Each structure stands twice: as C-alpha cells, then as structure tokens.
Amino acid sequence: xxxxxxxxxxxxxxxxxxxxxxxxxxxxxxxxxxxxxxxxxxxxxxxxxxxxxxxxxxxxxxxxxxxxxxxxxxxxxxxxxxxxxxxxxxxxxxxxxxxxxxxxxxxxxxxxxxxxxxxxxxxxxxxxxxxxxxxxxxxxxxxxxxxxxxxxxxxxxxxxxxxxxxxxxxxxxxxxxxxxxxxxxxxxxxxxxxxxxxxxxxxxxxxxxxxxxxxxxxxxxxxxxxxxxxxxxxxxxxxxxxxxxxxxxxxxxxxxxxxxxxxxxxxxxxxxxxxxxxxxxxxxxxxxxxxxxxxxxxxxxxxxxxxxxxxxxxxxxxxxxxxxxxxxxxxxxxxxxxxxxxxxxxxxxxxxxxxxxxxxxxxxxxxxxxxxxxxxxxxxxxxxxxxxxxxxxxxxxxxxxxxxxxxxxxxxxxxxxxxxxxxxxxxxxxxxxxxxxxxxxxxxxxxxxxxxxxxxxxx
Amino acid sequence: xxxxxxxxxxxxxxxxxxxxxxxxxxxxxxxxxxxxxxxxxxxxxxxxxxxxxxxxxxxxxxxxxxxxxxxxxxxxxxxxxxxxxxxxxxxxxxxxxxxxxxxxxxxxxxxxxxxxxxxxxxxxxxxxxxxxxxxxxxxxxxxxxxxxxxxxxxxxxxxxxxxxxxxxxxxxxxxxxxxxxxxxxxxxxxxxxxxxxxxxxxxxxxxxxxxxxxxxxxxxxxxxxxxxxxxxxxxxxxxxxxxxxxxxxxxxxxxxxxxxxxxxxxxxxxxxxxxxxxxxxxxxxxxxxxxxxxxxxxxxxxxxxxxxxxxxxxxxxxxxxxxxxxxxxxxxxxxxxxxxxxxxxxxxxxxxxxxxxxxxxxxxxxxxxxxxxxxxxxxxxxxxxxxxxxxxxxxxxxxxxxxxxxxxxxxxxxxxxxxxxxxxxxxxxxxxxxxxxxxxxxxxxxxxxxxxxxxxxxxxxxxxxxxxxxxxxxxxxxxxxxxxxxxxxxxxxxxxxxxxxxxxxxxxxxxxxxxxxx
Numbered sequence: 001x002x003x004x005x006x007x008x009x010x011x012x013x014x015x016x017x018x019x020x021x022x023x024x025x026x027x028x029x030x031x032x033x034x035x036x037x038x039x040x041x042x043x044x045x046x047x048x049x050x051x052x053x054x055x056x057x058x059x060x061x062x063x064x065x066x067x068x069x070x071x072x073x074x075x076x077x078x079x080x081x082x083x084x085x086x087x088x089x090x091x092x093x094x095x096x097x098x099x100x101x102x103x104x105x106x107x108x109x110x111x112x113x114x115x116x117x118x119x120x121x122x123x124x125x126x127x128x129x130x131x132x133x134x135x136x137x138x139x140x141x142x143x144x145x146x147x148x149x150x151x152x153x154x155x156x157x158x159x160x161x162x163x164x165x166x167x168x169x170x171x172x173x174x175x176x177x178x179x180x181x182x183x184x185x186x187x188x189x190x191x192x193x194x195x196x197x198x199x200x201x202x203x204x205x206x207x208x209x210x211x212x213x214x215x216x217x218x219x220x221x222x223x224x225x226x227x228x229x230x231x232x233x234x235x236x237x238x239x240x241x242x243x244x245x246x247x248x249x250x251x252x253x254x255x256x257x258x259x260x261x262x263x264x265x266x267x268x269x270x271x272x273x274x275x276x277x278x279x280x281x282x283x284x285x286x287x288x289x290x291x292x293x294x295x296x297x298x299x300x301x302x303x304x305x306x307x308x309x310x311x312x313x314x315x316x317x318x319x320x321x322x323x324x325x326x327x328x329x330x331x332x333x334x335x336x337x338x339x340x341x342x343x344x345x346x347x348x349x350x351x352x353x354x355x356x357x358x359x360x361x362x363x364x365x366x367x368x369x370x371x372x373x374x375x376x377x378x379x380x381x382x383x384x385x386x387x388x389x390x391x392x393x394x395x396x397x398x399x400x401x402x403x404x405x406x407x408x409x410x411x412x413x414x415x416x417x418x419x420x421x422x423x424x425x426x427x428x429x430x431x432x433x434x435x436x437x438x439x440x441x442x443x444x445x446x447x448x449x450x451x452x453x454x455x456x457x458x459x
Numbered sequence: 460x461x462x463x464x465x466x467x468x469x470x471x472x473x474x475x476x477x478x479x480x481x482x483x484x485x486x487x488x489x490x491x492x493x494x495x496x497x498x499x500x501x502x503x504x505x506x507x508x509x510x511x512x513x514x515x516x517x518x519x520x521x522x523x524x525x526x527x528x529x530x531x532x533x534x535x536x537x538x539x540x541x542x543x544x545x546x547x548x549x550x551x552x553x554x555x556x557x558x559x560x561x562x563x564x565x566x567x568x569x570x571x572x573x574x575x576x577x578x579x580x581x582x583x584x585x586x587x588x589x590x591x592x593x594x595x596x597x598x599x600x601x602x603x604x605x606x607x608x609x610x611x612x613x614x615x616x617x618x619x620x621x622x623x624x625x626x627x628x629x630x631x632x633x634x635x636x637x638x639x640x641x642x643x644x645x646x647x648x649x650x651x652x653x654x655x656x657x658x659x660x661x662x663x664x665x666x667x668x669x670x671x672x673x674x675x676x677x678x679x680x681x682x683x684x685x686x687x688x689x690x691x692x693x694x695x696x697x698x699x700x701x702x703x704x705x706x707x708x709x710x711x712x713x714x715x716x717x718x719x720x721x722x723x724x725x726x727x728x729x730x731x732x733x734x735x736x737x738x739x740x741x742x743x744x745x746x747x748x749x750x751x752x753x754x755x756x757x758x759x760x761x762x763x764x765x766x767x768x769x770x771x772x773x774x775x776x777x778x779x780x781x782x783x784x785x786x787x788x789x790x791x792x793x794x795x796x797x798x799x800x801x802x803x804x805x806x807x808x809x810x811x812x813x814x815x816x817x818x819x820x821x822x823x824x825x826x827x828x829x830x831x832x833x834x835x836x837x838x839x840x841x842x843x844x845x846x847x848x849x850x851x852x853x854x855x856x857x858x859x860x861x862x863x864x865x866x867x868x869x870x871x872x873x874x875x876x877x878x879x880x881x882x883x884x885x886x887x888x889x890x891x892x893x894x895x896x897x898x899x900x901x902x903x904x905x906x907x908x909x910x911x912x913x914x915x916x917x918x919x920x921x922x923x924x925x926x927x928x929x930x931x932x933x934x935x936x937x938x939x940x941x942x943x944x945x946x947x948x949x950x951x952x953x954x955x956x957x958x959x960x961x962x963x964x965x966x967x968x969x970x971x972x973x974x975x976x977x
Contacts, residue, residue, distance in 0.1 A: 221894075269539030306620070306621050307621065309618075309621065309622060310619065310621075311616060311617050311618065311619070311620055311621065312608065312611060312612070312616070312620040315620055447620075448601065448604050451604070451621075451624055452599045452600075452603075452604050453599070453600075
C-alpha cells in the first residue's frame with residue numbers, strides 16, 4: 001500500500017551517531033606516542049658509546065635519524081590515522097576478520113612511500129657512501145614501519161607490548177650501534193640502530209597478528225573508508241607537519257649548515273629543541289594516561305546514554321560530565337607540567353651546559369620550552385575533540401597552527417638569531433588560546449555538535 | 460527537491476508547465492512500485508485517455524527508483540518529490556531562523572494531533588515566502604536544532620531524545636519537501652492516499668486555489684498505526700516513561716500516531732470529496748474526521764465483457780470449489796483446507812482448487828500441503844500454481860475466499876461476471892459485494908455467503924448449502940452477476956470519476972496565496 005512515511009525510518013531512525021569511537025582510542029597514542037618515541041630514540045643515540053667513532057660520523061648518523069624520523073612521521077601520518085580509525089570501526093562493528101588487512105595495507109603503503117620518497121633522496125646523495133645510503137634508506141623504511149605497525153595494538157590497548165618492544169628495541173639499537181659503529185662508521189651506526197627498530201616492528205606486528213588470528217583478505221571497503229576519512233588523513237599530515245615546520249624552516253635559515261649534502265640542519269636550533277621536548281615528557285605521559293583512562297570512558301558513557309534512549313536533561317548532564325572531566329585534567333596537566341616548564345626556563349643557564357648545550361642556545365631553549373608547553377595544551381584539547389569525532393574542527397586548528405608557525409618562524413628568521421624560537425612560541429600560544437575558546441564553545445553545546453555537526457561529517 | 464527522472468514520456472520541458480486536467484499525487488506506489496494501487500492508477504490513466512494528467516510521485520529517496528510501468532501518452536509529466544533527499548540546499552542564517560519560527564506553530568499542532576486546515580495555511584504562508592532552499596544546510600542548522608529541542612521540551616520531554624530527534628528531523632525533511640516542491644499546474648488535484656500525498660493535495664488547494672479530492676484504498680493512518688505498534692526502534696511502551704496526563708505525549712508512538720492523524724485531518728478538510736472503495740473503509744474516514752457530506756464510495760469496477768462466455772458447463776462432474784489467491788498466510792489457506800476436510804464428509808468426490816502462486820512463502824505452502832496430507836484429504840485438494848483463471852472458471856461451482864484481510868478483491872467481481880456464487884470471510888468489501896450494502900435499493904439478494912474469519916466449520920457449512928442445492932447456486936450466481944453489472948461496471952465507475960473531474964475542474968479558483976513573493 002502506498003505510504004512512504006515509514007520507509008523514512010530505515011533511513012534516519014538511529015541516525016549516524018559516531019559511536020564508532022568504541023575502539024577509537026588513537027587520540028592520545030597517535031599524537032603523543034610518536035613524539036615520545038622520537039625524543040627518546042634521539043636521546044638514546046646520545047648514549048651510544050662513541051669509542052673510536054669519528055665525530056663527523058656520529059653527526060651524520062644523528063642527522064639522518066632526525067631527517068628520517070621527521071619526514072616519515074609526516075608522510076605516514078595520514079596512513080596511521082586512517083588505518084587506526086578503520087580498525088576502530090571494524091572492532092566496534094565486531095568484524096574482527098577484517099582487521100588484519102588494515103595493518104598490512106598500512107605497512108605496504110608505508111613501504112611504497114619509502115620507495116618513492118627515501119630511495120631517490122638517499123640514492124642521489126653524492127656525499128654518503130653506498131653503504132650509508134642503503135642503511136639510511138632501510139632506516140627510513142623501518143621507522144615508517146614502526147609508526148604503522150602499532151595500528152592493531154591501539155585497538156587492543158596493548159601498550160605493555162609496545163613499551164616492552166620499545167625498550168628491547170632501543171637497547172638493542174644502542175648495543176648494535178656501539179658494536180658496528182667503530183668498524184663500519186655511519187653505516188654501521190645506522191644498521192645497528194636498524195636492528196633495534198626491526199625488533200620493535202617484528203615484536204609489535206607479531207603480537208598483533210597473534211591476537212587477530214584471521215587470514216589476510218582483500219578489503220575493498222578499506223579504500224572507501226579511507227576516502228571517507230580524508231579529513232582525518234589531512235589532520236595527520238598537518239598535525240605532524242605543524243610540529244616540525246619550524247625546525248624545517250630553520251634548516252634553511254642563514255645559520256644552517258649542511259653536514260651532509262642536501263641535508264641542511266641548524267645544530268643550535270635542533271639541539272635546543274631536542275632538549276625542549278625532553279622537558280615535556282611528563283606532560284606527554286600524563287596526556288597518554290588521561291586519554292586512555294578517563295576520557296574514553298567518559299565519552300563512551302555519553303554516547304551510551306544517548307543510544308539507550310535517555311531524555312535531553314540526562315544527556316546534557318553527561319555532556320557536562322565530560323566538560324568537567326577535561327577541565328580537571330587540564331588543570332592537573334598545567335599543575336604538573338607548569339612548574340617543570342617554569343623551572344626549566346629559570347634554570348636554563350645552569351641546566352643547559354650540563355646537557356651539553358651551548359650558551360647561545362639558551363634563548364631558543366627558553367622560548368622553545370614555553371612553546372612546547374602550549375603545544376602540549378593544544379595536543380591535549382585536540383585529543384578530546386578527536387574523541388568526539390569533531391574532525392573538521394581538529395583539522396582547522398592544526399592547519400592554523402602549521403600556517404601560523406611557518407609564518408612567524410619566517411619572520412623570526414628575518415629578524416635574526418636572537419629571535420629564533422619566538423615563532424614557535426607565539427604560534428602555539430595563540431592557537432592554544434583559540435583552542436580553549438573553541439573548547440568552551442563546543443562543550444557548552446555538546447549535544448548540538450553530536451547530533452547535527454557530527455552527522456554532517458559522518459556522511 | 461522535485462526532479463523528473465530521465466526515462467519519461469515528456470522529457471520536453473514545456474509539458475511540465477502545461478495546465479493538466481488532473482494532477483495525481485501518489486505516495487509509495489506509482490510509477491516506481493508494482494502493486495494493487497499502482498495498477499489501479501495505471502488503469503485510471505488509461506481509462507481517461509482523453510484527459511491530460513500530471514503525476515506527482517512521492518518517494519523516500521532517489522535510490523532504487525526505476526519505472527515499473529509504461530507511462531501512457533496522456534501523462535504530461537512525472538515529477539518526483541523525495542521525502543528524505545540528501546541535497547545541500549541553500550540557507551542563510553537569518554532566513555533559516557525566520558522559517559523555523561514560522562513553522563514551529565503548525566508543526567507543534569501536527570505533533571499534538573490537533574492540526575487542521577489552519578495549519579496548512581500557516582505552512583503555505585511560511586514556505587511560500589521563504590527564500591530557503593531546503594536541504595542539508597537547513598536541516599542541520601542551529602536554528603533547526605533549537606526548534607527541535609524546544610518542541611521536544613514542550614511535547615515529549617521524558618521520551619528518548621535521540622529517537623525524538625531523528626523522528627522529528629525525518630518529519631521536517633518530508634514535510635518541507637512536500638511544501639517546497641514545485642506543484643504541477645492542474646485543474647483538479649487527486650491524491651491517492653492521505654499522509655504526505657494528502658498534505659500535497661491540501662497545499663495545492665490552499666496555494667493554487669484548485670479543488671482537491673482523495674481516494675483511499677487502505678486507510679493510511681490505520682496502516683501507520685499498525686506499523687508503529689510493531690516498530691521496535693521506538694522501544695516498547697513500557698520503557699517509555701509514563702508522563703502525567705496532559706497535552707504531552709507519553710511516548711513517541713503517540714507523537715507519530717498523532718502526527719499522522721493530523722495529516723489525515725488536514726487532507727480531509729482540504730478535499731472537496733473524500734472517496735473510498737467500500738463502506739467498511741468509509742466508517743474509518745468518518746471516525747478520523749471526514750465530513751459526512753464529502754464522503755462517497757466509488758468501488759473498483761470490472762469490465763463485464765470478461766468471462767462472459769464462461770458458464771458452468773459441467774453437469775455430472777465432481778462438485779468443485781476454487782480459492783483464487785496467493786498461497787500466503789493472509790489468505791488463510793489452512794482454514795480452506797480444514798473446511799474442505801469437513802465438506803468431504805458430505806461430498807466425498809469434492810474437488811478443491813487453490814489457484815495462485817505457491818512460491819511467495821514456500822514454508823507456508825509446505826505447511827498447507829502437509830496439513831492436507833495429515834487430514835487425509837490431499838487427493839481432493841489441488842494446488843494449481845499461477846494459472847489463467849479463465850481456463851478454470853467454467854468448471855467451478857463456488858468461489859471461496861478465506862482471507863484474514865482484504866480491501867476489494869477482484870476475484871469476487873470476476874466470479875460474479877461468470878455467474879459463480881462466492882463464499883467469503885467478512886473482510887473488506889466482500890459483504891457489500893456478495894450480500895449488498897445495508898441500504899441497497901432495490902435489494903437484490905445474496906450472491907453467495909459471508910462467514911466468520913478462521914472458521915472452517917462456518918465456511919464448510921456455507922459451501923455445503925450451495926453445493927447441495929443447484930437451484931440456490933444458480934440463483935446466487937445470477938444475483939451476484941446482477942449486482943456486479945449494476946454497481947461494479949468499470950465503465951460506469953470510470954464515468955463517475957470523469958464527472959467529478961469535469962465538475963470540479965470547471966470551478967473557479969478559490970482563496971489563493973501567492974508563492975515566491977518578497
């Protein structure tokens with residue numbers, strides 16, 4: 001009989017609430033994890049016992065590592081984010097057999113990327129020895145693989161494995177580098193490090209596949225999902241890019257030098273920034289913990305309440321719960337990281353020489369520490385937005401950060417060495433304040449965003 | 460919001476603007492769904508080949524729309540309105556807010572179940588002057604969010620917000636699709652159901668000032684009520700928090716039922732004539748607010764030339780009865796089988812036919828066969844599958860219907876034309892066709908018998924009476940044919956519609972609200 005009134009219900013009855021976040025826990029891990037890893041890995045290289053190794057070779061080694069970590073992070077950002085989101089969706093739908101494909105697609109994509117990006121880059125580098133070129137290319141591939149291998153572990157929340165793999169891998173890396181370095185120079189240092197990276201990749205992938213014992217099947221659905229999450233992919237790109245853009249620009253500043261042809265760097269800035277990021281390890285760790293424990297439960301409860309047919313006042317109450325939670329967590333973060341940051345600023349001139357830094361790097365260090373503090377706040381609030389699937393907002397924030405950071409850094413390059421670091425600091429501070437404003441607005445009206453705005457992005 | 464699909468007779472643009480004699484407004488049927496109502500419309504179009512028609516077809520979305528009927532040449536255009544279409548739309552904040560403010564009143568009345576033609580006037584006023592192109596932009600705006608929240612708090616504050624939100628959004632989408640579609644110009648607007656199609660007709664009446672009529676096959680509101688009661692996505696009523704009595708809905712079901720009741724009231728108030736196929740339906744229309752003076756019955760007709768030459772031509776063959784229908788639960792074949800079993804005691808050489816496709820519900824068919832076998836009458840019962848009725852009518856003594864639900868089954872008319880009496884359950888129009896209306900003048904007498912539902916004994920008793928008395932059988936057959944020729948002659952019934960169209964089409968424009976004004 002005629003009457004479409006009810007065909008409509010098939011289309012819109014439950015709507016499309018993003019309760020797919022069931023397994024969607026990448027916010028903290030994806031943002032803070034790689035950052036932590038980069039810092040700690042580079043720190044580990046400092047501990048390589050440099051007996052009989054030419055300083056220039058260690059310099060080459062570190063330079064290649066920095067380049068590889070930076071570029072691979074940005075290049076694989078989209079891959080990691082999209083595959084993780086895909087896995088989270090599959091887990092939520094309980095379609096576990098479709099999960100392993102994501103891991104393999106991610107890895108294959110990473111390897112292809114490496115072939116296209118790293119191979120020509122190193123192959124055509126006239127200064128590096130063939131062995132070094134090979135080692136550098138392998139290193140890039142392995143670092144990319146590390147970024148992409150954790151996809152399934154995120155779904156499993158198997159951070160224990162990651163930590164174990166990381167420690168074992170880094171230990172092996174240091175041993176390997178120390179062992180091979182004297183005999184084989186830069187190539188040896190790299191290959192030793194690669195050994196450690198390989199261990200991480202194998203342990204993580206192996207454990208992941210052991211948990212998801214399903215055979216690999218081609219998933220055409222994967223590519224369609226990938227297209228759906230283009231805004232997430234862009235976010236991955238811009239978030240990583242925003243973190244590195246000021247360093248990259250500094251590599252082309254007047255004071256930069258090329259230890260290796262085609263690979264400029266600025267030791268002052270780089271080393272100072274490296275130390276800067278050491279100072280926010282506490283904050284990064286807190287971010288990870290906050291996201292993985294409280295936030296996910298909080299948001300999950302909010303969605304559960306909606307799905308189970310609660311009335312609006314109950315929904316609003318839960319939304320306020322989320323509001324309170326992230327407000328509390330932010331306060332705690334500031335209370336912990338704030339004093340550390342402050343202490344580093346005030347004690348910079350005493351601290352830096354102890355860490356092997358030059359006095360000239362103090363200015364950069366101080367500004368960098370402040371910048372990193374605000375950058376951490378941005379990461380923190382972004383994590384909450386990602387959990388609420390407000391992808392466009394997150395994307396816009398990071399695009400803004402990237403552009404502002406680039407613009408202000410360019411200005412400081414023009415102004416001279418004394419101003420270096422100001423670009424990073426000012427851009428992160430401004431964006432952090434903007435983000436707080438956005439957060440306040442969003443959380444006052446969270447159900448609106450959940451029902452209306454999210455539906456728009458979920459189409 | 461309304462787009463003609465490619466494969467149509469008049470892809471030429473001009474035809475869309477021609478003022479047709481009749482605009483048919485159809486929801487969920489012609490021309491993209493095959494079925495009883497669609498076939499009726501197809502026949503209507505062909506029967507009035509000298510009139511020009513526009514078709515306004517309401518559908519949920521574009522997906523899966525394909526023409527299931529060949530559009531006849533007197534159809535100037537077929538236009539679709541998609542009730543849940545996904546288009547970007549074009550909406551500026553201030554205009555959106557204005558439109559929301561204007562529709563809040565009528566929408567609230569609709570959800571309360573108190574809406575009438577006044578609300579349609581308001582809706583026409585709101586949308587005719589609005590510059591908003593309804594689409595995603597509009598439906599996902601802040602203003603709409605606030606509207607939905609306000610209405611929720613006024614109407615159903617203790618129900619599931621998520622369910623209310625999506626329901627309301629769907630309703631808004633459909634309502635605004637109807638209100639903003641381009642109405643094809645016609646002298647008369649004929650809607651084939653209430654619901655959203657009914658709203659479109661009411662809109663035409665108010666906005667274009669042209670008369671509207673409605674022909675109901677099933678009763679839309681009843682069908683939606685049943686669907687709603689069965690819909691598990693609304694939750695069970697026990698879960699919905701019971702609210703204190705008042706104007707607030709105690710559950711979402713209430714809200715939907717009330718909304719459909721409002722659509723019906725609006726349609727009935729706007730239409731000049733409220734038509735249905737049989738009396739049984741008419742009483743629902745009257746209950747739902749149809750003004751008695753507007754209600755008329757125009758049943759489906761049959762061409763009396765069919766089966767004309769079919770006469771019971773068997774003198775000494777076995778007593779034969781036939782059930783013409785699909786082997787599905789709603790036809791209650793099992794009661795028929797049981798009745799045959801009872802009947803066999805009096806008529807040991809009984810032959811019972813089941814003439815209809817058996818593949819629609821394979822499991823049910825197997826159960827029927829098994830039942831026949833268990834009762835020991837499988838040699839009397841014959842499932843013929845889908846056949847040409849004309850081949851069999853000559854050898855059937857009585858046609859049987861044991862259905863649990865029917866509207867106006869054609870088989871009764873076909874049996875009548877062939878002078879074969881019918882024994883049927885008391886569903887739909889069967890009583891009127893077989894025994895005549897309550898106020899039939901002159902009384903013709905019975906053309907068979909009417910029994911209770913799901914009662915093999917009653918069916919068997921009625922059949923026994925007819926099978927055992929050739930004179931009675933002949934008399935009933937003749938009476939039925941008389942009634943069919945007098946009251947169910949297709950040409951006469953088509954003519955009644957034609958008269959309606961002519962009479963209403965000649966009326967001058969009434970009360971008009973201009974669209975597209977500043």
